[in-house]
Amino acid sequence: MKRMTPNSFTFLVSGVDPMADDFEDRFFEAGCDDATLALMNGVVAIGFDRVAESYMHAVFSAYRDVLAAGATVERFEPDFLVSKAEIAKRANLTRAAISQYVSGERGRDFPKPVARITSASPLWDWVDVSAWLHRTGQVPLEEVINARISRVVNGYLQGSRTALKTGDGLLLRKMKQSMPKLAAA
Amino acid sequence: MAKRPRHPDKHIESAVQYAEEAGWRVEKRSGHCWGRLFCARADSSGCMASVWCTPKNPQNHAKAIMRLVDKCTCDETDDPE
Structure with a gap:
């Protein structure tokens, strides 16, 4: 049975200009009409109150919608x-x-x-x-279940984001070269 | 100062008034976005919230707007950690 209570969480994103004329439209058209868009501390926050079969369904479908709007997801809140x-x-x-x-x-x-x-x-x-x-x-x-979802999402984002940041990939390669056991991990 | 148009939904209109009472200003827009709310802090690190014309659930959207207004700490100097 579908839960009617909305699941509330936020995606902090980058790659979109909050002052652009089409800022809101691209999110609305991507299915984010159950989200509230905001700018706080210089970061764009897409806050969802999504009704879905489960918290996991709500989070993953919202993640998909945010990407469809052209944004890059940086972090998920509530943080773990x-x-x-x-x-x-x-x-x-x-x-x-x-x-x-x-x-x-x-x-x-x-x-x-x-x-x-x-x-x-x-x-x-x-x-x-x-x-x-x-x-x-x-x-x-x-x-507890929701906490794990938060950790998985942020762990994934941290893992893929950090490796791609300028200079980090090169540093990681140097570490692996000087520590063969680390490379095997 | 010209009076702004009221939001067609009473819950959202209430939330917009809540923001205004906290010192936020309203910038009316067109399209899916009814308007943008800006907190009292004038510079680029100030807060903004976008108000939908037709959100999926107006009551949830109104509550979310009020939560954002409450979360704004732009006028506070200390980290309450």
Whole structure:
């Protein structure tokens, strides 16, 4: 049975001029009439509220539509990398509660952060965190499934984008030349 | 200043007014895009939101516009991280 609740997510894109006269038309004609187009912090954001069979169907069909409009997808949000504040917001818990999980004061084996670890504001992988919270009955399974979709999409974008950026391909080749084991990986 | 035309959908019109009350201005357009909303920040790093004439779901579009207005932090100086 088709879910009538819209699935909400955003694609950050490049390759389109938000001030061009046909900016909106090309997205509308590509099927993005269930999206809201915006420019924030200098980045074009295509925010969808798409009704579909599943979150995955909504995300993949929207990705296809955005490409059909002639845009290049740079990133998907909600991101899978989250700060403590973001964890609290998504789980509808207080920051204090999350701090207690992180420190081990409450709960056991809360996932470790995966990025910016040596900084004042580390980031966690929402796939791991939502799974932990699901096991303690605090977020629905759906949240975990959607987290994985976010990580897959951004992982793919990061992988294909980074390798293509100017200079990165050359650097990667040099690394592989000096480290044969890396080339085999 | 000339009064702008009202959006034909009451939910979207409400959202446009919400944006205006937050200091955003409306640039009326033609075609699928009814108009563009620009936040109070005048330079190129300011926010913009496009309003459809006939979105698939006007209520969702109106909510999305209001969410964008709420998210605009152009007048804040600190990162609330």
